[in-house]
Amino acid sequence: MTLPMAMVFPALWSLAGSRVGAAVIAAAYFLGASRGLPEGVSIFFGSDLLLGLVLWVIASVAFVAVHAACWTAQDGWPAPFRYFIANVLMSVPPLGIVGWANPLTAAGIVFPGWGWLGLAMAMALLMLATTKHRWPAVAVVGVFSLASAGLWVEPESRPGWIGIDTNFSAGREQYADHQQQVATIGLVKAAAATGASFIVLPESALGIWTPTTETLWRTSLEGVPVTVVGGGVMLQASGYENLMITVTPGGSDEAYRQRMPVPVSMWRPWSTGGAGADFFSNAVVELTGVRLAILLCYEQLLVWPVLHSMWMKPDIMVATGNAWWTGSTNILPIQRAASVAWSRLFNVPLTMAYNAPD
Secondary structure (H helix, E strand, C coil), X not given: CCHHHHHHHHHHHHCCCCHXXXXXXXXXXXXXXXXXXXXXXXXXXXXXXXXXXXXXXXXXXXXXXXXXXXXXXXXCCHHHHHHHHHHHHCXXXXXXXXXXXXXXXXXXXXXXXXXXXXXHHHHHHHHHCXXXXXXXXXXXXXXXXXXXXXXXXXXXXXXXXXECCECCCCECCECCCHHHHHHHHHHHHHHHHCXXXXXXXXXXXXXXXXXXXXHHHHHHCCCCCCEEEEEEEEECCCCEEEEEEEEECCEEEEEEECCCCCEXXXXXXXXXXXXXXXXXXXXXXXXXXXXXXXXXXXXXHCCHHHHHHHCCCCCEEEEEEXXXXXXXXXXXXXXXXXXXXXXXXXXXXXXXXXECCC
16 A cells, blocks of 8 residues: 555656756665565575675666656656656666566556556656656555555456465475475365365465376375466576476476576576576466466566566466565565555455465
């Protein structure tokens, strides 16, 4: 419900007295929104906080530079037009790969169910907030946000679909062992006993996917009328693919390849051993006649994977992640909030599944 506060950012940005001031405001906004990154990085790499602080600042460079370059002191239409350019640049690749905390995410809270019209309205208000009419625009956001809060309905999952949250301990380059696989299978069977037909598991829940792993799952699910959609890793000659895999008693299949793995920690195009990325592939995948928009972990923090998928009119949105490295930060709540906001904007059923160790 506090996401709409992000829509005040363009008003503050436009009020900066100089380009340097605009850069400071942009830095304060981005660094504040991503304040969990230093701790998360230090946990992921097993390093001290310094590395996290360095990557935190580096990650902000694109956002700050774009908003500083697009700032103008001119009145009239130059300011909203330049803000529009800045927002688009931070929404699509290449700069969009670090386009976190985009105020457009709040569209689903301010205009739930409005779809593309709601997205356009949100952008129009963001642009209007850079003009002399900024405070009326902010007031409109406030009124619609309050109305939305009063009438709020949490997004529901599609009938027969259920997401399972887990709390398995994990680590960098540590994948589900046999004991964890058996425990996860037990969770799936328990969910199937309640009547679930499609069960979503978190990112990496299936571990490194091999013929042996497939055999374990396939034989364990014999006699259980269920389709499992879970995260797994498939090794390649030059690295690996971060996938969502479907498993049934009859076999398995690759359902989805992550479009945008986390830069640096996973996606390292300058070296071998990292995760593959394909920015504009499999926007929607089909499973037994149902069109799925899958957002795998980091993709939930960005704009273009969501809009790419929504353009293809999915029947259900699946959001999943492995948050073992987030510690006490607000990264996982942000992922959940963003997923809920996009689901509500386009009125698409949502199923979520996260691994979050206690």
